[in-house]
Amino acid sequence: SQQGEEDPQALSIQEGENATMNCSYKTSINNLQWYRQNSGRGLVHLILIRSNEREKHSGRLRVTLDTSKKSSSLLITASRAADTASYFCATDEGYKYIFGTGTRLKVLA
Amino acid sequence: ETGVTQTPRHLVMGMTNKKSLKCEQHLGHNAMYWYKQSAKKPLELMFVYSLEERVENNSVPSRFSPECPNSSHLFLHLHTLQPEDSALYLCASSQAPGTYNEQFFGPGTRLTVL
Numbered sequence: 001s002q003q004g005e006e007d008p009q010a011l012s013i014q015e016g017e018n019a020t021m022n023c024s025y026k027t028s029i030n031n032l033q034w035y036r037q038n039s040g041r042g043l044v045h046l047i048l049i050r051s052n053e054r055e056k057h058s059g060r061l062r063v064t065l066d067t068s069k070k071s072s073s074l075l076i077t078a079s080r081a082a083d084t085a086s087y088f089c090a091t092d093e094g095y096k097y098i099f100g101t102g103t104r105l106k107v108l109a
Numbered sequence: 110e111t112g113v114t115q116t117p118r119h120l121v122m123g124m125t126n127k128k129s130l131k132c133e134q135h136l137g138h139n140a141m142y143w144y145k146q147s148a149k150k151p152l153e154l155m156f157v158y159s160l161e162e163r164v165e166n167n168s169v170p171s172r173f174s175p176e177c178p179n180s181s182h183l184f185l186h187l188h189t190l191q192p193e194d195s196a197l198y199l200c201a202s203s204q205a206p207g208t209y210n211e212q213f214f215g216p217g218t219r220l221t222v223l
Contacts, residue, residue, distance in 0.1 A: 030208045030209070031208060031209055033211065035212075035214075040197065040217070040219065041217065042113070042199055042201075042215050042217055043152075043199070043201075043212075043214040044214070045212065050209075088152065090212075094208070095164070095165075095207050095208065096142075096154055096157060096165060097154075097208075097212065098151075098154070099151055099152035101149065101150065101151045
């Protein structure tokens with residue numbers, strides 16, 4: 001089955017900087033979702049982008065999707081300490097979603 | 110996190126014990142999921158229920174037994190587990206099991222098998 005793979009595995013930045021995370025997948029998709037997980041907690045849905053969309057915004061989040069390269073990126077602008085978390089992409093496979101291993105983001109105050 | 114609740118939040122059990130994890134969703138959703146999250150591994154989908162019917166069983170060992178008595182409740186019965194089963198077990202729900210559906214996750218149960 002296909003799997004989203006996030007890159008980098010870990011990222012450490014200063015507060016106020018932008019953070020970019022990438023996700024690559026293997027087969028064609030209908031949509032891709034990004035989720036955030038605070039340490040040891042459940043995942044929280046951030047944004048869904050459909051295969052016919054190239055870019056989507058939600059507050060300080062910007063997601064892009066390039067279906068020709070089978071990749072997506074999540075940009076968090078003006079990061080805050082509260083953005084410290086793991087971020088996962090999830091790609092659809094039939095009626096279910098396949099999650100990657102995630103990017104651990106640490107924002108230093 | 111009040112949309113999907115999980116109990117207990119932490120569980121320590123021996124290999125010969127029998128225990129159950131409980132999940133409840135208050136969102137009126139029709140699909141529920143069990144995931145296993147181990148360190149440095151992708152989130153593993155274990156079971157999917159749609160309208161109380163199991164639609165996916167991802168080659169999960171029989172020592173894990175799910176139960177979905179109604180669309181709001183999901184259980185995971187555990188027996189004779191192994192130490193490698195120690196992980197964070199996450200429950201999720203969505204409006205339907207199909208694509209384009211956002212999943213809402215519970216806070217998880219941290220399971221330790223001694």
